[in-house]
Amino acid sequence: MTFFAEAGQPRPDLVEQDVVSLPSRDQFRRRLRPVPNNDEGDRANLSLARKLQRFVLLSPDEIGAVLALPGTPKVFGPEHIVVHQGEQPNDVALIASGFAYRFKMLADGRRQIIAYILPGGLCEVGVAHHQTSDHFIALLCTSNVTMFAAEAIADIQKRHPRIATAFVQSKYRDEAILREWMLNIGQRNAVQRISHFFCEMSVRLGDLGLTNVDGSFELPINQAVLADTSGLTTVHVNRILQRLRKLGLIAFRQRRLQILDADRLAALAGFDGSYLRIRGPLS
Amino acid sequence: MTFFAEAGQPRPDLVEQDVVSLPSRDQFRRRLRPVPNNDEGDRANLSLARKLQRFVLLSPDEIGAVLALPGTPKVFGPEHIVVHQGEQPNDVALIASGFAYRFKMLADGRRQIIAYILPGGLCEVGVAHHQTSDHFIALLCTSNVTMFAAEAIADIQKRHPRIATAFVQSKYRDEAILREWMLNIGQRNAVQRISHFFCEMSVRLGDLGLTNVDGSFELPINQAVLADTSGLTTVHVNRILQRLRKLGLIAFRQRRLQILDADRLAALAGFDGSYLRIRGPLS
DNA sequence: CGCAAGTTTGACGCTGCTCAATCACTGTGG
DNA sequence: CCACAGTGATTGAGCAGCGTCAAACTTGCG
Numbered sequence: 001m002t003f004f005a006e007a008g009q010p011r012p013d014l015v016e017q018d019v020v021s022l023p024s025r026d027q028f029r030r031r032l033r034p035v036p037n038n039d040e041g042d043r044a045n046l047s048l049a050r051k052l053q054r055f056v057l058l059s060p061d062e063i064g065a066v067l068a069l070p071g072t073p074k075v076f077g078p079e080h081i082v083v084h085q086g087e088q089p090n091d092v093a094l095i096a097s098g099f100a101y102r103f104k105m106l107a108d109g110r111r112q113i114i115a116y117i118l119p120g121g122l123c124e125v126g127v128a129h130h131q132t133s134d135h136f137i138a139l140l141c142t143s144n145v146t147m148f149a150a151e152a153i154a155d156i157q158k159r160h161p162r163i164a165t166a167f168v169q170s171k172y173r174d175e176a177i178l179r180e181w182m183l184n185i186g187q188r189n190a191v192q193r194i195s196h197f198f199c200e201m202s203v204r205l206g207d208l209g210l211t212n213v214d215g216s217f218e219l220p221i222n223q224a225v226l227a228d229t230s231g232l233t234t235v236h237v238n239r240i241l242q243r244l245r246k247l248g249l250i251a252f253r254q255r256r257l258q259i260l261d262a263d264r265l266a267a268l269a270g271f272d273g274s275y276l277r278i279r280g281p282l283s
Numbered sequence: 284m285t286f287f288a289e290a291g292q293p294r295p296d297l298v299e300q301d302v303v304s305l306p307s308r309d310q311f312r313r314r315l316r317p318v319p320n321n322d323e324g325d326r327a328n329l330s331l332a333r334k335l336q337r338f339v340l341l342s343p344d345e346i347g348a349v350l351a352l353p354g355t356p357k358v359f360g361p362e363h364i365v366v367h368q369g370e371q372p373n374d375v376a377l378i379a380s381g382f383a384y385r386f387k388m389l390a391d392g393r394r395q396i397i398a399y400i401l402p403g404g405l406c407e408v409g410v411a412h413h414q415t416s417d418h419f420i421a422l423l424c425t426s427n428v429t430m431f432a433a434e435a436i437a438d439i440q441k442r443h444p445r446i447a448t449a450f451v452q453s454k455y456r457d458e459a460i461l462r463e464w465m466l467n468i469g470q471r472n473a474v475q476r477i478s479h480f481f482c483e484m485s486v487r488l489g490d491l492g493l494t495n496v497d498g499s500f501e502l503p504i505n506q507a508v509l510a511d512t513s514g515l516t517t518v519h520v521n522r523i524l525q526r527l528r529k530l531g532l533i534a535f536r537q538r539r540l541q542i543l544d545a546d547r548l549a550a551l552a553g554f555d556g557s558y559l560r561i562r563g564p565l566s
Numbered sequence: 567c568g569c570a571a572g573t574t575t576g577a578c579g580c581t582g583c584t585c586a587a588t589c590a591c592t593g594t595g596g
Numbered sequence: 597c598c599a600c601a602g603t604g605a606t607t608g609a610g611c612a613g614c615g616t617c618a619a620a621c622t623t624g625c626g
Contacts, residue, residue: 102462104462104463104465104466106470106471106553107553110470111466111470112465112466112469112470114462114465114466126451126452129448129451129452131452131455131560134459134462134463134557134558135462165412168409168412169412169414172409172412172414175458175461178458178461178462178465179385179387179397179417179418180387180417181465182387182395182397182461182464182465182468183387183389183394183395183397185465185468185514186395186468186513186514187389187393187394187395187514188389189613189614190613190614222571222572222573223573224572230469231468231469231470233614233615233616234572234573235574235575235614235615235616235617236613236614236615238573238574238575239574239575239614241573242574254623254624270389274417275417277414472581472582473581473582505603505604505605506604506605507604515582515583516582516583516584517604517605518582518583518584518585518606518607519581519582519583521605521606521607522582522606522607524605525606
């Protein structure tokens with residue numbers, strides 16, 4: 001289960017000073033899991049707090065500030081377009097639960113998926129700077145999306161420098177992922193591309209506590225989406241998946257992926273997760 | 284010569300308030316062009332000022348602040364590695380003149396070029412946050428590189444909010460370019476990839492005043508580099524270039540590219556430069 | 567039960583890769 | 597002034613990875 005070339009390394013880049021007694025990881029999880037339908041705002045923001053927490057260990061005060069961020073919780077179904085290419089969104093959307101993805105389209109309808117936005121991720125498109133979006137953001141499945149005013153996001157970063165640091169580091173990671181994807185699509189073959197994508201998703205979702213012990217997790221995409229992700233055709237993706245199944249590496253059906261042999265899959269993909277800057281178990 | 288789908292559009296996203304009498308574009312150019320060898324610091328910073336100027340119209344004060352940034356000018360030859368993968372740079376490098384590029388490598392030596400850094404561009408890798416670099420940055424040709432302390436860059440942004448805005452917008456554009464490259468490599472065929480790359484370079488360099496009226500410009504890359512840029516092999520790149528030449532679209536020799544028919548080239552590539560957010564002639 | 571969406575299969579061919587040789591250009595030293 | 601080497605460009609033959617098209621099958625769901 002080592003997705004990292006050099007596991008157990010020190011992580012000097014993590015900002016850990018000023019940590020006041022935090023809720024433990026388990027407490028955090030317990031509060032996160034079951035989501036009944038009252039007091040939604042707070043609960044939606046938890047995914048954001050949790051995400052930021054992965055980059056900078058936040059104090060209770062800071063966590064409180066994140067939870068108090070005033071947002072409008074909404075629920076949208078799959079295929080919902082969160083941000084339209086060419087438009088200039090007024091709000092920042094938080095994917096509180098569910099999955100979103102960025103993509104660009106060609107005139108003839110071919111499209112390339114640029115990134116996946118997981119729970120706790122923001123659909124930021126230079127909102128604070130009045131930029132029009134150069135790409136689409138859509139949902140993969142029914143998701144809880146919380147809308148924040150751009151000013152609110154800017155404001156909390158001004159008031160809490162360490163939260164700002166977490167935002168910046170999160171952004172750095174997104175960029176690193178983008179770069180790895182360029183390498184993936186530009187240089188690796190079909191088998192490696194798909195395996196690599198699976199490895200990455202497994203690590204990222206695992207970091208969010210969204211994987212099971214058996215190595216399985218929800219991945220609400222079909223083969224067409226996977227094709228647009230990896231720059232291949234649906235037909236070819238199908239054949240590659242069959243090969244991976246025959247090799248005993250994965251099981252993938254009903255929008256749920258199970259990685260059966262993480263080590264062999266990672267080796268096959270040439271996957272080294274260090275670009276994801278995931279730290280080990282919460283100390 | 285229209286590289287833009289909808290030329291002449293208003294640019295509401297440009298921050299133009301608070302502009303105090305600026306040096307005209309021509310004055311600016313005149314000061315920029317000939318670079319004798321004294322007072323280097325100031326002159327090196329000019330490329331940065333000019334770059335920022337493309338995003339936010341800076342006041343003389345602000346331009347002065349950029350020019351006064353304390354940096355160490357250096358000259359490196361081609362192939363010089365500015366930032367090494369896995370290392371944690373202490374400084375931010377400014378490409379004052381010349382060309383740099385980012386790339387990632389696979390274990391077997393295959394590599395993917397991720398981005399080109401043109402004059403005025405910064406080699407930022409999350410320096411301020413003590414991140415290790417996940418990729419290499421190298422030079423394409425002998426270049427003037429000025430090294431700044433990360434704090435100096437952070438400081439000037441704190442003191443001059445509009446300069447900070449320019450930095451952020453520059454970063455947004457770099458990201459937009461990355462996304463367009465993903466689309467390019469993932470979805471377009473060889474001819475389109477290469478044409479698209481040429482169009483982009485022409486527009487970006489034109490914006491910096493580094494193209495000639497005849498549509499030619501320095502592009503210090505060989506076919507192997509172009510292959511690593513476009514995710515193709517050298518042999519195939521060679522054949523595509525021949526095709527483009529036979530079509531009368533380009534001339535490319537001696538590290539100099541001339542675009543002979545920009546309209547046809549852009550049409551062939553499916554190029555729409557709006558993602559570059561280049562504004563029209565300086566008003 | 568029947569539709570719709572998604573998956574699987576087969577046949578076929580093109581785009582782009584591999585290997586390997588040859589050619590052009592440029593700078594160097596005798 | 598020329599032989600030489602080194603780098604980069606070009607060419608050819610052969611092939612395989614992946615795309616295209618079209619049909620059949622499977623699954624989820626009302």
